[in-house]
Amino acid sequence: MQEISCVLCRDSASRPLIHESGYTGRQCSTCGLIFISPRPDPEEIEAIYREGEAHLSQEWWLQRFPSPAAWLQARHDVATVRRHQPGGSLLEIGPGRGTFLAAAARAGYDAVGVELNPAQAELIRASHGLACVESLDAAAQMRPDGFDVVYHCDVISHFHDPHREMGRIRDLLRPGGYHVFETGNLADVDHRYLRLVRSFQYPDHLFFYGDRSLDLLLEQTGFERVATHRRSILADRLIRAAIGRVAAAARRRAGDRPGDGGTPGPGPQGAAASPPSTAGQAARAALDLFYHGLHETAGRLPAGPRTPQTLVVVARRA
Numbered sequence: 150m151q152e153i154s155c156v157l158c159r160d161s162a163s164r165p166l167i168h169e170s171g172y173t174g175r176q177c178s179t180c181g182l183i184f185i186s187p188r189p190d191p192e193e194i195e196a197i198y199r200e201g202e203a204h205l206s207q208e209w210w211l212q213r214f215p216s217p218a219a220w221l222q223a224r225h226d227v228a229t230v231r232r233h234q235p236g237g238s239l240l241e242i243g244p245g246r247g248t249f250l251a252a253a254a255r256a257g258y259d260a261v262g263v264e265l266n267p268a269q270a271e272l273i274r275a276s277h278g279l280a281c282v283e284s285l286d287a288a289a290q291m292r293p294d295g296f297d298v299v300y301h302c303d304v305i306s307h308f309h310d311p312h313r314e315m316g317r318i319r320d321l322l323r324p325g326g327y328h329v330f331e332t333g334n335l336a337d338v339d340h341r342y343l344r345l346v347r348s349f350q351y352p353d354h355l356f357f358y359g360d361r362s363l364d365l366l367l368e369q370t371g372f373e374r375v376a377t378h379r380r381s382i383l384a385d386r387l388i389r390a391a392i393g394r395v396a397a398a399a400r401r402r403a404g405d406r407p408g409d410g411g412t413p414g415p416g417p418q419g420a421a422a423s424p425p426s427t428a429g430q431a432a433r434a435a436l437d438l439f440y441h442g443l444h445e446t447a448g449r450l451p452a453g454p455r456t457p458q459t460l461v462v463v464a465r466r467a
């Protein structure tokens with residue numbers, strides 16, 4: 150664990166903003182970047198993923214059923230990539246169950262995944278018949294002339310050394326290749342909306358970005374931002390917060406019943422529980438479809454710059 154200052158503008162002026170799981174997220178007073186300080190060592194972070202101890206564990210990914218909403222979202226994300234690079238070779242970093250990767254392959258891309266967790270990598274190879282390696286070095290050996298696209302979703306916040314990892318991604322791309330990634334704008338969000346975030350998933354997440362900090366990182370690592378596709382998630386956050394309050398109230402009432410110990414169910418890290426029942430899977434699929442529809446309707450409405458948003462950033466290797 151080491152105290153750090155802002156890794157982008159080197160400004161030492163920051164203030165504590167987030168406290169979770171014994172970690173503190175500080176916000177840079179200059180570029181707005183939110184970063185954990187003191188920061189865990191890189192070996193500790195890598196072990197989290199290799200050993201299946203991430204906030205969303207390997208058991209969560211292995212048990213999670215294929216969601217119709219996930220396929221719809223993957224097709225939408227592939228269509229976004231196609232606007233800028235209609236074909237060629239594509240590498241996805243951190244492909245989860247491989248839904249986007251499979252959708253990209255169906256769309257004609259020569260798709261490869263890189264997943265640190267061996268069990269998840271094997272799941273992708275077995276489920277989709279696609280190449281999935283366990284290191285960026287192995288991916289580079291597969292395409293020594295570079296990929297046309299490197300894609301990742303909700304991964305950039307996990308990079309222990311953003312400059313190093315972005316540099317490695319740049320090296321994986323052919324000249325003029327596209328780096329497309331999805332992330333949030335938490336560093337730009339009005340602080341009153343932070344209460345809507347159920348978990349910041351510390352220490353899995355080490356950095357949270359906004360437009361200013363993303364521009365700095367891209368510029369410093371040899372990328373030019375060419376497009377940003379935005380989707381508001383304010384309605385999503387408000388609904389999830391309301392559901393959370395109702396569920397918490399129900400658990401409190403259950404805990405007051407005679408003979409009921411009130412033991413809470415597993416949270417996001419309790420993914421090692423038994424696989425969900427058929428009815429539970431159907432309910433989850435319906436809920437996923439509801440949120441997907443919400444993102445495609447309310448999410449497309451104009452939103453203020455300081456409201457929670459999902460950003461899909463398209464950058465070109467300079």
